[in-house]
Amino acid sequence: MSGALVGLIGILVLFVLLIVRIPVALAMFAVGFVGIWALKGLNAAMSLMASESFTLASSAELVVVPLFILMGNVASVTGMSARLYDAAYAIIGHVKGGLASATVLGCAGFAALSGSSVASALTMGKVSMAQMDRFGYDSRLSTGVVAAGGTLGILIPPSTGFVIYAILTQQSIGRLFLAGVLPGLLLLTMFVATVSLMCWLRPSLGPQGPRSTLGEKGRKLAAALPVLLVVLLTIGGIYGGMFSPVEASAVGAGLVIVIGVIERRLTWASFWAAAKDSVVTTATVMLILIAAHMINPFLALTHIPSLVGEFLTGLELAPLAVLGLILLTYLVLGCFLEGFAMMVLTMPIYFPVITQLGLDPIWFGVLVVLTLEMGLISPPVGINVFIVKSVARDVPLGRIFAGVAPFWVAMFVTLVILVLFPQISLILPNTMIQ
Template identity: 70%
Template sequence: MSPVAVAVTGTVILLALRVPVALSMFLVGFVGVRMLNGLNAATGLLASESFTIASNPELIVVPLLILMGNVASITGMSRRLYEAAYALIGQIRGGLAIATLIGCGGFAALSGSSVASALTMGKVSLAEMDRFRYDPKLSTGVVAAGGTLGILIPPSTGFVIYAVLAEESIGRLFLAGVIPDILLLLMFMATVYLLCTLRPGMGPRGPSTTLAEKSRAIVAALPIIILTLLTIGGIYGGFFSPSEAAGVGAGAVIAYGLVTGTLTLRELWGATRDSIVTSSAVMLILIAAHIFNPFLALSHIPELVSNAIGAMDLGRIGTLLVILMIYMALGTFLEGFAMLVLTLPIFVPIVSGLGIDLIWFGVLVVLTLEMGLISPPVGINVFIVKSVAPRVPLADIFRGVFPFWLAMLVTLLILVAVPALSLYLPTTMMQ
């Protein structure tokens, strides 16, 4: 059997059997290298790559970001940010849904996780939107879509994984995600406004709040605002590296929780344990990818794919759009991190050969991965929201997220047409 047949057949069969992606790549990569270069090469690769990835100091940002998000959720920071946004704009039509989007964006800035954002904000906001008779399709769609801000807004675990696999700067990727994420948030807010304008019953007005109530809500939300400015502002101001910013953020949110009494030692231990489990899964995927990638190189699969795409003679932008469409298709049945580790070794050489900036490409890829989180039939964020709102039919949630999926598609096309939106900050702030 040819190396290509080994890679394709082995990966497809294992994924079809629902073998975890990391284990699938371990098996296919190890067996493939064993077939092509011998047992010594395969075992040597297993030992060396495991140590190299596990000892990479840049990856400390992953467990620290996850820990920061877990503790922030426990201390109620995300709820207070949501309540502040609600106090300011809840009285306008669709205001509660827009406040939910703002809350998702703020919590995503701490957690860097789409799933965590959708789960946390779903628990916080869905009951409120039900109380004010929001259309369930809109309320669940807002939470599922708002959660997708988690992987794009810095600090983002998605950017960290991309940076490691593509050998790019984590700091530059964090900077590159700022303007696109603001644009995506504005597109989501415009979508809510348009839906509620066309169908006023979808998002009724909330109760008006006094100036004193607005002030109290804003003061209560100051800790999460200060923490976000501390971590993200520290990176952009050059005071912290991404790893140091994650450490400062995690330490600050733990200190806040302990001082205010919103975090017990038992809860801290639980958040730490959950962070270790999640981080271990991410590390396992990365190690597996670095065993699978040498096999891809030996089997010449990237070269074959590059030649096939090159034969289409689509040009720079045409090739980029084809790659993004492949990611959209894969997103309907594969998890985001799995797509990154499986495809970047193939696509990065292609886009580099075309002169496409890998920072810009990273923003486009990560945004496309986010579209997969609300795409049927997998749509992880949709199922997360379903677990929080069990009475809403799954079909209604998918209908609710569709307008936001279209908003993401429009945002993606804008970013493709205007690369400067992604490259302005990393170009001007990191010379």
């Protein structure tokens, strides 16, 4: 049996396992281990399992994952994320759709703390949806803006998606964080514009909220100031070359803990809950990465990545056309696969094609992460939609998907802009890191 045939069987088995709801990491690990066993023998599979697991687990770069997750969880349990929303609400809550726009801004702020889309959607859903319901917001807008706004967590740095992409492709985490800043701000602007357009066309979707006095705005901004300073110091420290992403994650986590203790909002019980949740999330990410390091060598042995690369380059299409086909497959796969699983499955196949075509790998990373974001709100999987559903139990799932549809279109428009104008992604990493 040829290696390519073994590879195709392995990919088919993997999709079957995912369809029957086997955990992503276990499914990839099983297919990779058994596939290497079939091609190279049991000793090779056992050796690779031991060496790759240890090598990955001892990687210093991966320290950013648990520390940034801990930073976001501590910010959540101490109410720092809620204060970001309150500040945004005080400034723009009185305009039509202002609460929804404030939710987008709050999601962006929390994204800069946690780097997690699921955490952003869950936290901001609990904080903002009750307020929007109280002021008569249509449930399609209130649920849709939370689900879509939560996706900013995977694009606005620090981003877990960029860390995983960097590990899989041997790219610089710092350059990827820099590359995500302007696209993240562009997407944030597109979301706010979408809210404004929806409320202009149908004012009943987002009625005006009460106007805050100048003093109330000042108090809300002052309350959110410590959190904003943490974000500016950690992200600005990376951009300014003061410390590496690993050091920035330690600084950020340490600062939010110190602030929580000083403000007497962080108790032993809440810290334990935040730490435990961080461990669980980190373990999930690590399992997926270890599984990726099992299935990637298996795919390499089958020569499927090189065959796909030869096929795509043999089409003699322009590089942008090939890139468009790759992004289209990501959009389709995003309807069925979890984002990180999709990345680790496809990167060994597509990344060599990108480098062979001479396309910038940092730019490609931004495009991939954005398409992963779109998968978070694409039916039928749309994990952020189900997260919002867990908060808004009385809202039908179909209504939530209808609510995220305009934001999905906004994300697609943003993707097209980033494809046509690569410098939006590349100007910061190319000018600030040589």
